[in-house]
Amino acid sequence: MVMLNHSWAGAASVHHAQPWSILTSISTSIHCCIGKNVVGRRLRTPHRSFANRSFCILCMANSAMCADDSSSRTQAQEFRVVKSKETQDVREDYVSTDKALISNDGNSAREPSLNSAHTTEFKEVFSSRRGGQNSITTSLLRKPLRQADAPQELPSGELSKPADKSLPDSKAFELGNSRLVIKSKPAKATPNDSGSSNVKKTKLIPEIVRKAVIDILAHTDNMEEALHRALVSFGNRSTYWDQMMKELEIRGARRQALQVFRFLQEHLEYELKEHNCVTIISILGREGKLGLAREIFEGMSKAGVAPSVHAYTALLSGYAKQGLLKEAWALFEAMKEKGCSPNVLTYNTLINACTKRAYRLPDLVGLFEEMKQAGVQPNDITYNCMVNACVCLSLFDTASQILKEMKAVNCLPNVISYTTMINSLGRSGRLDEAVELFEEMKELGRSPNSWTYNSLLKAYAREGRYEKAMCLFVGMEDEGCIPDLYTYNTVIDMCGRGGLFAEAEGVFLEMQRKGCTPDRVTYNTMLDAYSKWSRRGRARDLLKTMKRAGCTPDLWTYNILLDAAGKAGSASEAMQIFHELKAAGHSPNLVSFSALINMYGRLGYFEEAERAWVEMRATGCVPNATAYCGLMNSYSHHGMYKAALKTFEEMQSSGVVPDTRSYTTLMEAYGQAGRCDDAERLLKQMEAEGFIADIVTYGVLVKAFAKAERYEEGFKYFEYVVQHAEPFHEPSQILISQHSAAYGEVRRKQVEQ
Structure with missing residues (x-):
C-alpha cells in the first residue's frame, strides 16, 4: 500500500493547492483503504492538524476527485473514499508485494508545498472515473533509483520529473529516497475503433450535460443561476434536460431533478415536451412520491401536453413498484376509456406486479387473452410472467399450454x-411431468441452475425415489452445474429420511472437501441422520465440531439430541441435554417437552412425566397428540387405566383429535389392568371413528388376552400378527416368539376338533 507520511502531506499543501483543500473538512467516517482509521476527528485547521499521521495516497487522491465531481450526497458521504475498480485493482497489487510500498524518511525535514500546476497534473492521473479513450488506469510501483535518476536540486515546491524518453508510457515523480511511477495502460477500445465491432457500446451522457449536472450539485443552495446557465447552453434541446434529470437520479439527487422539472415548467421560453414529463414521473414513481407523480400527470393536459401510452405506463409502473395494485388497475381501466391503447410494456408491468404480489391472479388469464385480441404481441417477459401466475393458481395445464405457445x-x-x-409440478405430485419438462429444458439449450436441480431433487425425495435423486445429484457437475449449500442440505436430508445414512455421511464429507462450508441447517440435518442411525457417539462428536467451527447450536439442535437420547432410553443423557438447552438461553418448546414426556412414557416414569407435563403447561405450551400419548403411556406400564382414561378424555375435550396411537396406548393400559373387554370395546370405537388398527394395536390385544390367560379369545389377534408381521420387524418377531407356545396350543386344539 502506498502511504504518505506527514512530510509529504505538508508538501501537498492542504490549504495552498485547491484540490487538497477539501481534506480540512474530512468527516470522521473517512478510513484508509487498508482498513485503518486515518482521521480520528474532524479537522478544522490547516495542514498542521496532520502532524504525526500517515495517509494513503489513494484515499487522498480519491478525496480530491470528490471536490471536482460533487453530488448531492451528504457531507460525510461526499468525502468518503471512492473505491473504484481502477483503485481496487491497484490496491490488490500492493497487498501482494512489499516492494510497492513507498515511504519517506521519518526524520526528513518538512518539504515545501506543491504549486497548483503539479497538483493539477497529479490529480488528473487519478480523476478518470468514467472510462473512455482518455481514461488513465493507474498503478503505483516502487523502483530502485538509478544513477541517472538521482534527485537534483530543484526550485521550492517542485517534484523532479525524468525525461519523457526514460519512461515513454508513464509519469514519474521523485519522492524522498524513492521513486513514484504512475503507469498509463492503454485505454479500452471504443466502438469507433477499428476492429472493435464486438465491443459493447456504452451509453455516455454528453459532456455539456455532465458539466451542467456538476454545476447544479455544486450550487444546490442557489440552483436558479445554475439552471439559467444550463438553459443558455441547452435551449430547447429536450433530450439534454431528460439526460440531466436521469443523471441527477443516478447520483441520488432526485430532489434536484424535480427542481429542474419545476424550472422548466415556470419558464415559458422552454417548450415542455411529453417525454420530459414521462422522465420525472418515472423518477418520482421509483422514489415513492406518487402524489407528485399523479399531480404532474394530471397537469400535462392543462399544459397542452396530451398523455400518451408512455406517460400512463410510467405512472402505472410507479403504482406497481409501491404495491398499489388497486390504483394500478384503476389507471389501466381509465387509460383504455380515454382511448389510449396499452402497449406490451403496459401489460407486462401490470401482469408482473400482480404475479409477484398474488393480486387478482384469476383476472390475469383474461387480461392475457385481451392483450392478444387487441393485437399486442406478447414477448418473453409476458409469457414468463403468465407461466408464473398460472403456477401460483395451480393451473398447470394452462401453464403448459402457454409454454407450448411460447415455443410456437x-x-x-x-x-x-x-x-x-x-x-410446482413436483410439489403437486406430478413428478413424471416435472422430469419431462427438465429434459425438454436441456434439449432447448436452457441450462438448469442449482435451483432447478434442487426442485427436482425435492420432488424425487417426496416420492421416495432416492436412487433417481442420487443419480441426478451425481450428474449435476457433469452438466456444468456446481451444487450449492442448499443442494447439499437437500441431499443429506433426503438420505436421512430414506435411511441412507452412510450416503448422507459421504455427502457431508464431500461438500467440505469441495470447499462448501456447512451451516447450522447442515449440522442439524446430519445430527438428525446420526440419531436415526443410532450413532449417538458420532452425533456428540459432530456437535463438538459444530461448536469449534463457530456455528452455535440452536433449539432445533438440542431437540434432535434430546429426542435421540429419549428414544434410546437414556434418561440421564436426556436430562443433561435438557439442562444444556436452558443454559444456552433457549426456552424449551412443545417439541422439547414432548420428547421428554415420551421418554418417561417409554420407561414408565409417570411421576417424572407428570412433573414435565406441569412445567410444559406453565410455559404456555399447548399439548398435542404426541404429548398426550406420552403421558398416557407412562400410566399404561402400571395398568393405571383410570389416569390414562382421564388423560384421553381431557385430550378430546381440548379439541385434540385422538389418532391410532392414542387409542392403542389406552388399550394397553386396559390390558395391563386385565380389562380385556374394555380394550376390545375401545377397538370397535376406534374403527367406528374411521381409524384402522395396525399391527401394533393387535399386538397390544395379544398381550392383553395372554396376560388374562384368555388365549382362545385372543387367538384371532395373534393370527393377524403372524400373517402381517414383517420378517425384519423386531418387535413383532419378539411378540410372536414370546406367545407362540401358548397360542400354538390353541391352534392344536382347534385342529384336533
Missing part, C-alpha cells in the same frame, strides 16, 4: 419459468 412463436421460456413449473 420462437419465444423460449427462461430458466425461471422452467424452474417454477418443475418445482
Whole structure:
C-alpha cells in the first residue's frame, strides 16, 4: 500500500493547492483503504492538524476527485473514499508485494508545498472515473533509483520529473529516497475503433450535460443561476434536460431533478415536451412520491401536453413498484376509456406486479387473452410472467399450454419459468411431468441452475425415489452445474429420511472437501441422520465440531439430541441435554417437552412425566397428540387405566383429535389392568371413528388376552400378527416368539376338533 507520511502531506499543501483543500473538512467516517482509521476527528485547521499521521495516497487522491465531481450526497458521504475498480485493482497489487510500498524518511525535514500546476497534473492521473479513450488506469510501483535518476536540486515546491524518453508510457515523480511511477495502460477500445465491432457500446451522457449536472450539485443552495446557465447552453434541446434529470437520479439527487422539472415548467421560453414529463414521473414513481407523480400527470393536459401510452405506463409502473395494485388497475381501466391503447410494456408491468404480489391472479388469464385480441404481441417477459401466475393458481395445464405457445412463436421460456413449473409440478405430485419438462429444458439449450436441480431433487425425495435423486445429484457437475449449500442440505436430508445414512455421511464429507462450508441447517440435518442411525457417539462428536467451527447450536439442535437420547432410553443423557438447552438461553418448546414426556412414557416414569407435563403447561405450551400419548403411556406400564382414561378424555375435550396411537396406548393400559373387554370395546370405537388398527394395536390385544390367560379369545389377534408381521420387524418377531407356545396350543386344539 502506498502511504504518505506527514512530510509529504505538508508538501501537498492542504490549504495552498485547491484540490487538497477539501481534506480540512474530512468527516470522521473517512478510513484508509487498508482498513485503518486515518482521521480520528474532524479537522478544522490547516495542514498542521496532520502532524504525526500517515495517509494513503489513494484515499487522498480519491478525496480530491470528490471536490471536482460533487453530488448531492451528504457531507460525510461526499468525502468518503471512492473505491473504484481502477483503485481496487491497484490496491490488490500492493497487498501482494512489499516492494510497492513507498515511504519517506521519518526524520526528513518538512518539504515545501506543491504549486497548483503539479497538483493539477497529479490529480488528473487519478480523476478518470468514467472510462473512455482518455481514461488513465493507474498503478503505483516502487523502483530502485538509478544513477541517472538521482534527485537534483530543484526550485521550492517542485517534484523532479525524468525525461519523457526514460519512461515513454508513464509519469514519474521523485519522492524522498524513492521513486513514484504512475503507469498509463492503454485505454479500452471504443466502438469507433477499428476492429472493435464486438465491443459493447456504452451509453455516455454528453459532456455539456455532465458539466451542467456538476454545476447544479455544486450550487444546490442557489440552483436558479445554475439552471439559467444550463438553459443558455441547452435551449430547447429536450433530450439534454431528460439526460440531466436521469443523471441527477443516478447520483441520488432526485430532489434536484424535480427542481429542474419545476424550472422548466415556470419558464415559458422552454417548450415542455411529453417525454420530459414521462422522465420525472418515472423518477418520482421509483422514489415513492406518487402524489407528485399523479399531480404532474394530471397537469400535462392543462399544459397542452396530451398523455400518451408512455406517460400512463410510467405512472402505472410507479403504482406497481409501491404495491398499489388497486390504483394500478384503476389507471389501466381509465387509460383504455380515454382511448389510449396499452402497449406490451403496459401489460407486462401490470401482469408482473400482480404475479409477484398474488393480486387478482384469476383476472390475469383474461387480461392475457385481451392483450392478444387487441393485437399486442406478447414477448418473453409476458409469457414468463403468465407461466408464473398460472403456477401460483395451480393451473398447470394452462401453464403448459402457454409454454407450448411460447415455443410456437420462437419465444423460449427462461430458466425461471422452467424452474417454477418443475418445482410446482413436483410439489403437486406430478413428478413424471416435472422430469419431462427438465429434459425438454436441456434439449432447448436452457441450462438448469442449482435451483432447478434442487426442485427436482425435492420432488424425487417426496416420492421416495432416492436412487433417481442420487443419480441426478451425481450428474449435476457433469452438466456444468456446481451444487450449492442448499443442494447439499437437500441431499443429506433426503438420505436421512430414506435411511441412507452412510450416503448422507459421504455427502457431508464431500461438500467440505469441495470447499462448501456447512451451516447450522447442515449440522442439524446430519445430527438428525446420526440419531436415526443410532450413532449417538458420532452425533456428540459432530456437535463438538459444530461448536469449534463457530456455528452455535440452536433449539432445533438440542431437540434432535434430546429426542435421540429419549428414544434410546437414556434418561440421564436426556436430562443433561435438557439442562444444556436452558443454559444456552433457549426456552424449551412443545417439541422439547414432548420428547421428554415420551421418554418417561417409554420407561414408565409417570411421576417424572407428570412433573414435565406441569412445567410444559406453565410455559404456555399447548399439548398435542404426541404429548398426550406420552403421558398416557407412562400410566399404561402400571395398568393405571383410570389416569390414562382421564388423560384421553381431557385430550378430546381440548379439541385434540385422538389418532391410532392414542387409542392403542389406552388399550394397553386396559390390558395391563386385565380389562380385556374394555380394550376390545375401545377397538370397535376406534374403527367406528374411521381409524384402522395396525399391527401394533393387535399386538397390544395379544398381550392383553395372554396376560388374562384368555388365549382362545385372543387367538384371532395373534393370527393377524403372524400373517402381517414383517420378517425384519423386531418387535413383532419378539411378540410372536414370546406367545407362540401358548397360542400354538390353541391352534392344536382347534385342529384336533
